[in-house]
Amino acid sequence: MATLKSIHACRDRFAQFAIYTAAFMVCAAFVWILSDLVLGGAAHLSWDFLVDSPRDAGRAGGIGPILVSTGLVLMVALMAALPLGWTTAVLLAEYISADSSFGYAVRYSLHVLACVPSIVFGLFGNAFFSIYLDMGFSILSGGLTLACMLLPILISTADAGLRAVPDTYRLSAAALGMSRTTTLFRLLLPAASPSLAAGLLLGTGRAVAETAALLFTSGYVDRMPGSLLDSGRTLSIHIFDLSMNIPGGDARAHASALVLITALLLLNVAAMRLAAGWQRRRITE
Amino acid sequence: MLWLLRGAAGIAASVVLLILLFLAVESWPALRQISAERFLADPSWNPGEGMYNLAPMLSGTLYAAGGALLLATPLGIASALFIAFYAPPHGASIYQHLVELLAGIPSVVYGFWGLTTLVPLINQLHPPGASLLAGILVLTLMILPTVALTAHAALLAVPADYLRGAAALGMSRWGMIQGIVLPSAKMGIVAGIILAAGRAIGETMAVLMVTGNVVQHAASLFNPIRTLAANIALEMPYAMGDHRAALFVSGLVLMLFVMALLGLAAWLGPNRDA
Numbered sequence: 001m002a003t004l005k006s007i008h009a010c011r012d013r014f015a016q017f018a019i020y021t022a023a024f025m026v027c028a029a030f031v032w033i034l035s036d037l038v039l040g041g042a043a044h045l046s047w048d049f050l051v052d053s054p055r056d057a058g059r060a061g062g063i064g065p066i067l068v069s070t071g072l073v074l075m076v077a078l079m080a081a082l083p084l085g086w087t088t089a090v091l092l093a094e095y096i097s098a099d100s101s102f103g104y105a106v107r108y109s110l111h112v113l114a115c116v117p118s119i120v121f122g123l124f125g126n127a128f129f130s131i132y133l134d135m136g137f138s139i140l141s142g143g144l145t146l147a148c149m150l151l152p153i154l155i156s157t158a159d160a161g162l163r164a165v166p167d168t169y170r171l172s173a174a175a176l177g178m179s180r181t182t183t184l185f186r187l188l189l190p191a192a193s194p195s196l197a198a199g200l201l202l203g204t205g206r207a208v209a210e211t212a213a214l215l216f217t218s219g220y221v222d223r224m225p226g227s228l229l230d231s232g233r234t235l236s237i238h239i240f241d242l243s244m245n246i247p248g249g250d251a252r253a254h255a256s257a258l259v260l261i262t263a264l265l266l267l268n269v270a271a272m273r274l275a276a277g278w279q280r281r282r283i284t285e
Numbered sequence: 286m287l288w289l290l291r292g293a294a295g296i297a298a299s300v301v302l303l304i305l306l307f308l309a310v311e312s313w314p315a316l317r318q319i320s321a322e323r324f325l326a327d328p329s330w331n332p333g334e335g336m337y338n339l340a341p342m343l344s345g346t347l348y349a350a351g352g353a354l355l356l357a358t359p360l361g362i363a364s365a366l367f368i369a370f371y372a373p374p375h376g377a378s379i380y381q382h383l384v385e386l387l388a389g390i391p392s393v394v395y396g397f398w399g400l401t402t403l404v405p406l407i408n409q410l411h412p413p414g415a416s417l418l419a420g421i422l423v424l425t426l427m428i429l430p431t432v433a434l435t436a437h438a439a440l441l442a443v444p445a446d447y448l449r450g451a452a453a454l455g456m457s458r459w460g461m462i463q464g465i466v467l468p469s470a471k472m473g474i475v476a477g478i479i480l481a482a483g484r485a486i487g488e489t490m491a492v493l494m495v496t497g498n499v500v501q502h503a504a505s506l507f508n509p510i511r512t513l514a515a516n517i518a519l520e521m522p523y524a525m526g527d528h529r530a531a532l533f534v535s536g537l538v539l540m541l542f543v544m545a546l547l548g549l550a551a552w553l554g555p556n557r558d559a
Contacts, residue, residue: 008457008459008460009457011457011459011460012457012458012459012460015458015459015462015463016371016458016459018363019363019366019367019371020367020371022359022360022363022364022367023363023364023367023371023372023380025360026360026364026380026383026384026387026429027380027383029426030383030386030387032402033390033394033395033398033426036398036401036402037394037398040401083293084293084296084297085297087289087290087293087294088290088293088294088297090290091287091290091291091293091294092294095287095290102291102294105298106294106295106297106298109297109298109299109300109301109302110297110298110301111547111551112301112544112547113300113301113304115480115483115484115487115543115544115546115547116301116304116487116540116543117483117486117487117488117489117514117539117540117543118487118489119487119489119514119517119518119536119539120304120308120487120536120539120540121304122517122518122521123307123308123311123517123521123532123533123536124303124304124307124308126521127307127308127310127311127533128303128307132307148300148304151297151300155297180286181286205389208391209389209390209391209392209393209394210391211391211392211393211489211490212392212489212490212514212518215518215521215522216521216522236391236393236394236490237393239393239394239397240393240396240397240490240494243396243397243400243401243494244400244493244494250401253397254397254401257393257394257397257398260391260393260394261390261391261394264389264390264391265386265389267389268385268386268389269386272382272385
């Protein structure tokens with residue numbers, strides 16, 4: 001009996017050791033990546049770097065036009081995906097029951113969409129937006145491709161947010177004789193706004209991080225875009241191009257990666273704060 | 286109002302169908318002219334001379350994804366157990382946020398880090414550095430958050446009564462985890478691993494940047510490989526005609542792989558919020 005107990009205690013300690021080691025390794029990898037990027041990138045980072053045009057294929061100069069292109073691609077993607085995504089979420093959460101066949105079909109197809117590899121989105125965007133709809137390599141076709149990618153995350157966060165609004169809201173609104181549309185705009189959407197905002201931030205992060213889907217839709221051109229039909233190079237493609245295709249581009253790639261990762265960390269932390277603050281409020285209510 | 290909503294939902298739902306349709310239409314010329322077994326039996330991948338052997342790319346994709354799963358599964362489950370049972374409350378929340386941030390790092394940054402840090406290290410160990418091993422390590426970091434976060438969700442879904450029962454029986458912590466928690470969370474954890482496999486198979490940029498992109502069957506961990514997704518990204522800019530169609534075929538293959546994995550995960554696990 002005593003030996004059995006000591007065997008168990010031994011096994012327990014070993015498991016604990018293994019799990020702490022695994023957690024430590026994950027933390028170490030995170031710190032390693034982050035410190036590499038910060039140490040390598042900080043030296044080249046300056047205000048001039050953020051606003052200048054790239055020169056000598058990106059080996060010198062800055063990333064000004066690239067930030068503009070990134071912003072434009074993001075804007076196109078959000079302007080296309082937000083109305084579509086949020087209206088779909090309203091339909092799924094408020095207007096049809098979860099087990100209706102239409103709702104089930106929509107949910108299932110969004111679930112598949114969420115798992116489509118980004119390179120496949122790139123192929124699709126190239127075939128559909130760039131060639132079939134004749135938009136060419138442009139910010140517009142890149143943004144619309146990204147919009148397709150963002151739909152699942154925008155819809156699932158908004159859907160979850162609306163479902164989390166207590167039913168008493170809907171019942172009291174009905175008792176006061178409010179129409180469903182008024183209830184939606186005056187009561188339900190404001191109540192769900194933190195999760196809408198969190199979804200927006202997460203989607204923005206996903207869009208800014210994306211590379212493979214933009215390679216053959218928005219293209220490589222690093223000039224300042226003149227219109228939405230111009231090709232524009234996003235920050236992530238700039239990092240890829242500098243590190244893979246341009247010998248001696250590593251220093252600028254490091255600095256660009258630092259800019260990208262800083263923006264993404266800020267977006268993610270903001271989304272987490274929103275979600276956390278929202279949960280706390282729900283508990284105290 | 287309702288028809289507007291239905292219209293929007295219909296558009297959102299039809300994006301997947303549109304993707305499948307366009308992949309099929311664009312790969313049709315290749316599927317019609319090149320018989321299916323030639324994609325596996327041609328002497329080499331040399332689209333300029335009409336040879337379309339995808340087998341080395343398939344093996345590269347499967348080796349890289351399989352290796353990454355072998356490493357990420359134990360690390361991810363250990364991470365989930367750490368958050369749920371081992372870490373002090375404050376530490377658990379910090380660690381969970383760290384894993385979520387790891388999930389938010391873009392693949393091009395993983396690739397860049399792998400290219401500038403991992404590849405030179407592996408090169409010292411065994412040249413050339415850009416290799417299957419580098420791909421596996423980078424992919425491990427990328428899919429670990431998926432495994433950890435879905436496994437954590439599955440652990441949270443274990444009924445608290447089970448845990449109280451175990452505590453009342455005086456079971457040790459590991460005895461409880463091994464005997465009660467893991468068996469009852471098994472389906473959810475496996476579903477998460479399958480989702481991670483889908484992500485590993487479809488991952489492009491990071492793998493493209495660190496694996497060396499030589500079309501060959503890897504004989505060892507230190508051989509360079511090329512994956513299906515990397516092949517598409519590399520050759521798409523200049524591909525024409527049948528070559529382009531062959532790349533769409535590989536895109537279609539990727540898509541079908543991922544859909545099959547998704548179907549498997551949905552069949553296994555009840556909670557699919559990943």
